[in-house]
Amino acid sequence: MTTDDPLVRFDGVSKNYGDFQAVKGIDLTIGRGEFVAIMGPSGCGKTTTLRMLAGLETPSAGTITIDGNVMNDVPAHERDTPMVWQSLALFPFLNVKENVEFGLKMRGVEQSERHGRAMLWLERMGLKGFEKRRIDQLSGGQRQRVALARSLVTEPQMLLLDEPLSALDAHLVIRMQGVLTRLQKELGITFVYVTHSQSEAFAMADRVVIMGHGEIAQIGRPQEIFRAPKTRFVAEFVGRNNILPGEAPGQELVVAADRMTVSAEQPEGRAIAAEFVSEEFAGTGIICYFEGPDGAELKAQVTEAQLESLAPEPGKRFWLSWAPGAEHVMEAA
Amino acid sequence: MMRGTLFSRFYLVALFTFVFAPIVTSMVFSFNSDRFPTVPLGSFTTHWYQTAFARPEVWTAFGNSLVVAACAAALSTALGFATAYTDFRYGFRFKPAYLALALLPPTIPLVIMGLAMLAWLGRLGLSGTLTGIVIAHTVMGAPFAMAICRLRLSQMDPALEAAAWNLGASPWRTMRSVVVPFCLPALISAFCLTAAVSFDEFIVAWFVSGLNKTVPVMILEILQGNVDPQINAIGTVVFLTSMTLVVVAQLLILKKSAT
Numbered sequence: 001m002t003t004d005d006p007l008v009r010f011d012g013v014s015k016n017y018g019d020f021q022a023v024k025g026i027d028l029t030i031g032r033g034e035f036v037a038i039m040g041p042s043g044c045g046k047t048t049t050l051r052m053l054a055g056l057e058t059p060s061a062g063t064i065t066i067d068g069n070v071m072n073d074v075p076a077h078e079r080d081t082p083m084v085w086q087s088l089a090l091f092p093f094l095n096v097k098e099n100v101e102f103g104l105k106m107r108g109v110e111q112s113e114r115h116g117r118a119m120l121w122l123e124r125m126g127l128k129g130f131e132k133r134r135i136d137q138l139s140g141g142q143r144q145r146v147a148l149a150r151s152l153v154t155e156p157q158m159l160l161l162d163e164p165l166s167a168l169d170a171h172l173v174i175r176m177q178g179v180l181t182r183l184q185k186e187l188g189i190t191f192v193y194v195t196h197s198q199s200e201a202f203a204m205a206d207r208v209v210i211m212g213h214g215e216i217a218q219i220g221r222p223q224e225i226f227r228a229p230k231t232r233f234v235a236e237f238v239g240r241n242n243i244l245p246g247e248a249p250g251q252e253l254v255v256a257a258d259r260m261t262v263s264a265e266q267p268e269g270r271a272i273a274a275e276f277v278s279e280e281f282a283g284t285g286i287i288c289y290f291e292g293p294d295g296a297e298l299k300a301q302v303t304e305a306q307l308e309s310l311a312p313e314p315g316k317r318f319w320l321s322w323a324p325g326a327e328h329v330m331e332a333a
Numbered sequence: 334m335m336r337g338t339l340f341s342r343f344y345l346v347a348l349f350t351f352v353f354a355p356i357v358t359s360m361v362f363s364f365n366s367d368r369f370p371t372v373p374l375g376s377f378t379t380h381w382y383q384t385a386f387a388r389p390e391v392w393t394a395f396g397n398s399l400v401v402a403a404c405a406a407a408l409s410t411a412l413g414f415a416t417a418y419t420d421f422r423y424g425f426r427f428k429p430a431y432l433a434l435a436l437l438p439p440t441i442p443l444v445i446m447g448l449a450m451l452a453w454l455g456r457l458g459l460s461g462t463l464t465g466i467v468i469a470h471t472v473m474g475a476p477f478a479m480a481i482c483r484l485r486l487s488q489m490d491p492a493l494e495a496a497a498w499n500l501g502a503s504p505w506r507t508m509r510s511v512v513v514p515f516c517l518p519a520l521i522s523a524f525c526l527t528a529a530v531s532f533d534e535f536i537v538a539w540f541v542s543g544l545n546k547t548v549p550v551m552i553l554e555i556l557q558g559n560v561d562p563q564i565n566a567i568g569t570v571v572f573l574t575s576m577t578l579v580v581v582a583q584l585l586i587l588k589k590s591a592t
Contacts, residue, residue, distance in 0.1 A: 054499055055498075056495050056498070056499070075498070075503075076495070076498040076499055077498045077499075077500075077501050077502055077503050077504075077506075077507075078501075081499070082499055082500060083496070083499050085492045085495075085496055086492075087490050087492050089490055089492035089493050089495070089496035090496075091493065091496075091497075091511060091514075091515075092515070093514045093515055093517070094514075102497070102500050102502075102510075103500035103501055106497075106500055106501035106502040106506060106510075107501050150500070151500075154500075154501070
């Protein structure tokens with residue numbers, strides 16, 4: 001998980017705005033060539049963390065190290081941490097090629113080389129022939145690719161992405177996810193991707209950092225986070241699972257929806273009686289929603305064939321059970 | 334519905350007539366051969382223009398006005414932009430007071446402003462100089478320039494500057510290659526508008542101009558002597574100059590709102 005020679009290190013990094021502590025002493029290492037997603041609800045400190053990495057915010061405490069150098073006081077323009085912005089922040093008074101060339105120009109790269117490198121990236125992003133266009137003459141997907149080209153043309157060792165897909169249509173999001181994962185593999189550079197969307201983070205990232213209330217709640221591979229959420233906060237944020245009381249007092253279990261079995265008869269072993277509420281088609285299967293004892297919402301993923309044989313109706317009683325070992329015991333909150 | 338439309342059309346026409354009738358009258362009489370502004374009109378002539386612009390003091394006044402307008406507009410725009418940018422970029426404790434002070438000059442009665450400027454510039458030894466008029470007009474124009482620049486900056490994505498820093502541009506470089514280009518339509522518009530304000534301004538200029546008269550001051554002095562159609566001719570030129578500046582400013586404001 002942690003390499004011996006990480007690219008980025010956060011050591012006890014905090015950020016205060018007056019009395020409000022946006023980030024509370026986080027420790028995090030990011031490896032070279034790793035795709036890390038920082039995920040959490042709005043206001044959890046994920047964007048502040050990313051902005052500190054880019055030098056747009058100064059940590060109030062702790063140190064940020066990039067490539068072995070302490071970066072706390074290095075201004076943004078002296079860092080090599082290009083970012084793709086939520087608003088894209090393309091320069092409206094420059095055309096496509098001038099936007100892509102901007103970073104090279106600021107670094108004093110001479111004109112002919114600038115042109116060559118910009119054109120190469122425009123071609124790579126499928127924007128050949130658009131170089132003279134104005135930004136407002138492009139579609140959302142095209143702008144996205146201009147923003148990527150603009151950030152990557154300087155060949156950085158790390159790319160920061162701040163909810164870059166949140167403004168796109170659903171079908172474009174899936175396509176851009178493919179573009180981003182492929183790019184990251186091809187370039188072999190580090191991607192730090194901030195998002196509130198589980199599906200984006202789980203689809204692309206090697207490692208997911210879940211943040212809540214300015215703290216890191218859990219770090220792990222997507223499957224780990226999904227199967228074994230450390231705390232109730234993580235389990236609830238990730239969703240598609242059931243939070244159940246454990247055997248010891250105060251203990252809680254989590255069982256993923258796809259590991260829950262629905263049966264009409266009471267099975268052997270531990271099972272929960274629950275009333276059917278509704279179903280939702282979810283691509284990979286059907287999520288059935290139940291109301292358990294004391295009103296808890298329970299979820300189970302079933303196939304279409306299973307749904308047909310169960311013939312659920314709202315209010316109908318079922319038994320939910322899971323194979324031994326499918327549950328995960330969470331830390332007490 | 335129909336009556337309402339009709340009424341508002343009539344109202345619009347009446348309003349513009351009311352506003353522009355005196356100016357149109359002055360323009361018409363500037364081409365009228367009669368000595369006094371009476372109807373029926375005499376014949377068409379450019380005589381008044383020829384006599385007016387044959388006078389060297391008219392050329393001097395126009396020269397003074399243009400120099401003052403250009404300098405005051407440049408200074409007002411620079412000052413207004415800096416003030417607006419400070420407001421956009423930084424949060425500080427006395428910001429409301431800062432903004433109120435920056436926007437205060439247009440609320441001061443012009444006579445008071447003229448007197449105050451005369452006293453102050455006199456103390457600095459600048460009264461009666463073109464520099465003095467430039468200073469006075471800069472004070473009067475800067476709030477307008479600031480308002481225009483603020484409007485434009487409010488349309489700027491706050492991430493735009495950060496994006497430039499992020500791509501390796503120092504704060505000064507960002508100002509030069511991102512903020513100023515983004516605000517360029519507003520800057521030109523502010524320049525034109527403050528130039529028009531200065532070019533037309535008479536009261537304060539009258540107080541501080543001394544022997545270096547601007548066009549409006551000269552018009553008043555000619556008027557004090559006698560009623561002469563040359564005034565109409567000069568007035569028409571002044572009006573057209575200001576109108577051109579204002580129209581250019583407006584076009585740029587409209588254009589920038591569209592993007």
